[in-house]
Amino acid sequence: MASIIPNLSVDCVVFGFDYKTLNVLLTKRELKDPETDKVVFTDYTLQGHHVLVGENLDEAACRVLRDKTGLEDIYLEQFYTFGSKERMQGEKDQLWVKKMFPMFSSHVVSVGYFSLVDSLKIKPDLQHQETLWFPVDELPPLGFDHKEIIEKALEHLRIKLSREPIGFELLPEKFTLTQLQKLYEAILGTKMDRRNFRKKVAQMKYLIPLDEKQTGVAHKPAQVYIFSKDVYMRTKKEKFDFSI
Amino acid sequence: MASIIPNLSVDCVVFGFDYKTLNVLLTKRELKDPETDKVVFTDYTLQGHHVLVGENLDEAACRVLRDKTGLEDIYLEQFYTFGSKERMQGEKDQLWVKKMFPMFSSHVVSVGYFSLVDSLKIKPDLQHQETLWFPVDELPPLGFDHKEIIEKALEHLRIKLSREPIGFELLPEKFTLTQLQKLYEAILGTKMDRRNFRKKVAQMKYLIPLDEKQTGVAHKPAQVYIFSKDVYMRTKKEKFDFSI
DNA sequence: ATAGTAAGTGTATAAATGACACGAACAAAA
DNA sequence: TTTTGTTCGTGTCATTTATACACTTACTAT
Numbered sequence: 001m002a003s004i005i006p007n008l009s010v011d012c013v014v015f016g017f018d019y020k021t022l023n024v025l026l027t028k029r030e031l032k033d034p035e036t037d038k039v040v041f042t043d044y045t046l047q048g049h050h051v052l053v054g055e056n057l058d059e060a061a062c063r064v065l066r067d068k069t070g071l072e073d074i075y076l077e078q079f080y081t082f083g084s085k086e087r088m089q090g091e092k093d094q095l096w097v098k099k100m101f102p103m104f105s106s107h108v109v110s111v112g113y114f115s116l117v118d119s120l121k122i123k124p125d126l127q128h129q130e131t132l133w134f135p136v137d138e139l140p141p142l143g144f145d146h147k148e149i150i151e152k153a154l155e156h157l158r159i160k161l162s163r164e165p166i167g168f169e170l171l172p173e174k175f176t177l178t179q180l181q182k183l184y185e186a187i188l189g190t191k192m193d194r195r196n197f198r199k200k201v202a203q204m205k206y207l208i209p210l211d212e213k214q215t216g217v218a219h220k221p222a223q224v225y226i227f228s229k230d231v232y233m234r235t236k237k238e239k240f241d242f243s244i
Numbered sequence: 245m246a247s248i249i250p251n252l253s254v255d256c257v258v259f260g261f262d263y264k265t266l267n268v269l270l271t272k273r274e275l276k277d278p279e280t281d282k283v284v285f286t287d288y289t290l291q292g293h294h295v296l297v298g299e300n301l302d303e304a305a306c307r308v309l310r311d312k313t314g315l316e317d318i319y320l321e322q323f324y325t326f327g328s329k330e331r332m333q334g335e336k337d338q339l340w341v342k343k344m345f346p347m348f349s350s351h352v353v354s355v356g357y358f359s360l361v362d363s364l365k366i367k368p369d370l371q372h373q374e375t376l377w378f379p380v381d382e383l384p385p386l387g388f389d390h391k392e393i394i395e396k397a398l399e400h401l402r403i404k405l406s407r408e409p410i411g412f413e414l415l416p417e418k419f420t421l422t423q424l425q426k427l428y429e430a431i432l433g434t435k436m437d438r439r440n441f442r443k444k445v446a447q448m449k450y451l452i453p454l455d456e457k458q459t460g461v462a463h464k465p466a467q468v469y470i471f472s473k474d475v476y477m478r479t480k481k482e483k484f485d486f487s488i
Numbered sequence: 489a490t491a492g493t494a495a496g497t498g499t500a501t502a503a504a505t506g507a508c509a510c511g512a513a514c515a516a517a518a
Numbered sequence: 519t520t521t522t523g524t525t526c527g528t529g530t531c532a533t534t535t536a537t538a539c540a541c542t543t544a545c546t547a548t
Contacts, residue, residue, distance in 0.1 A: 005251055007249055007252065008251065008252060008353060051327070051353070053349075053351070054329055054351060055329065056327055056328050056329050057325065057326075057327025057328075057353060058327070058328075060327075078324065078325065080322065081301065081322065081325040081355050082301075083295070083300055083301025083302070083304075083355065084300050084301070084302075085298055085299065085300050105297075107297070107298060109252060109295070109301060109355075111325050111327065111353075159403070159407075163403075176495090177495090177496095178494075178495075193537070193538070193539085194495090194496085195496090195497070195498080195538090195539085196536075196537065196538085198496080198497085199536095200536095213544095214495095214545095216545095216546085217493090217494080217545070217546075218492075218493065218494085218545065218546035218547065219492080219493040219494040219495070219544070219545055219546075220493080220494060220495040220496075220543055220544035220545055221494090221495080221544070221545060222494075222495055222496085223495085223496090420526090421526090421527095422525075422526080437506070437507070437508085438526090438527085439506095439507090439508085439527085439528070439529080440505070440506065440507085442527080442528085443505095444505095457513095458514095458526095460514095460515085461514070461515075461524090461525080462514065462515035462516060462523075462524065462525085463513070463514055463515075463523080463524040463525040463526070464512060464513035464514055464524080464525055464526040464527080465513070465514065465525090465526080466525075466526055466527085467526085467527090
């Protein structure tokens with residue numbers, strides 16, 4: 001088994017969208033007193049792990065994602081590296097590190113990645129490991145500097161989303177324009193006019209309408225669209241702008 | 245003396261503007277054969293160094309900048325972390341590492357920072373240490389993955405510059421609108437119309453014209469402006485957009 | 489059959505962008 | 519002292535882009 005680099009880790013901010021709000025995947029962290037077995041504290045953390053010796057950062061991020069969520073081949077992008085020496089000095093964090101990783105340095109630099117998933121694709125059995133979705137604006141108490149990491153991830157996501165068409169990564173392969181609009185509204189924190197939104201996406205040739213409609217909805221069914229990465233790559237030069 | 249973290253470093257991409265092109269500060273790296281004293285190879289590298297134990301990343305970047313260029317209190321921003329295990333595996337790099345740092349791991353993850361300076365403020369005696377400015381589009385042969393680092397830095401600089409007023413950091417305190425326009429043109433790689441450019445900056449209240457003109461120029465002297473960080477912070481909400 | 493819900497669509501107004509040319513002010517050279 | 523070369527500073531009109539706004543249609547559930 002490969003050994004780990006003691007002061008370098010990756011943390012993944014996994015974003016999911018449930019057609020209403022943007023959510024982050026978090027895992028419960030619970031410290032129990034070894035003698036009394038009483039819970040000392042409970043909070044949540046991102047999916048993270050140390051980088052292995054001889055492992056690329058991107059590989060490490062993929063590995064963490066695979067090991068902790070079962071997700072593979074999903075959108076994953078590095079956004080910032082957190083290197084404050086105080087980032088693991090919280091009271092809870094010190095207790096935790098002392099118990100779980102007494103052999104490690106307590107100054108660990110962590111490279112932040114964010115990933116985008118269709119949240120319906122995620123394995124439901126994650127809940128057994130107490131890994132749950134939380135709305136980004138209703139986060140539970142978080143360990144380490146993970147609140148800061150999530151905020152920075154969100155900031156990067158917003159900038160990226162307003163410059164490049166990556167919103168599709170949060171939706172199923174086939175989606176409706178209303179779903180797409182709600183996604184932009186949820187992430188960018190704006191309200192958009194439906195007609196104007198449609199006018200805008202009508203110019204994006206890589207958004208392809210299918211000969212297919214929504215089924216099983218109690219209203220006029222919407223046409224479904226797919227995103228063509230292929231067409232996008234060929235017409236990339238065209239200006240993309242959903243400025244905040 | 246503090247010890248270093250063996251597999252973590254910072255590299256600084258120092259940008260300067262000479263009123264014509266955007267430049268990067270690079271330091272010569274020369275490997276000599278220890279016996280014959282003949283030069284084995286010559287190339288250039290960014291300003292970089294390992295992070296010290298117990299040192300914040302941002303502190304490390306400030307320290308590197310201070311030690312290697314004498315610069316302090318200048319714009320400095322982290323932009324990306326380079327963690328490919330191949331990044332120091334070039335032939336030259338291996339020779340260099342073997343000679344200079346035989347005790348270190350050859351998988352060093354490096355956190356990239358870029359900084360912006362008024363290039364006239366930089367100490368001229370840097371040239372004795374063979375640290376020189378190179379235009380970003382005429383770079384010499386570079387060590388490690390520093391070409392990639394500079395390209396990524398530029399990409400980030402462009403995005404940042406088109407979203408926030410940071411161009412002033414590359415100019416003297418008092419500058420003219422033409423200098424500012426040339427700066428945007430050089431970095432974003434565009435040509436702008438002078439009148440339209442002025443129309444745009446006229447709306448930016450934090451660009452304050454002084455009762456003062458250029459002197460010693462062989463043409464109609466231009467009015468000089470300063471950037472007021474103060475006014476900017478108060479009027480930040482206003483949309484800033486120099487989209488590429 | 490009816491009620492409820494989201495889909496789909498066009499126009500008119502306002503705002504932003506882009507193209508464009510000439511007189512004024514200075515230093516240097518004649 | 520005059521001329522030359524150079525950059526500064528300025529306004530308008532045409533085009534493009536953004537914004538505001540309301541009714542009919544298609545489906546499910548009751």
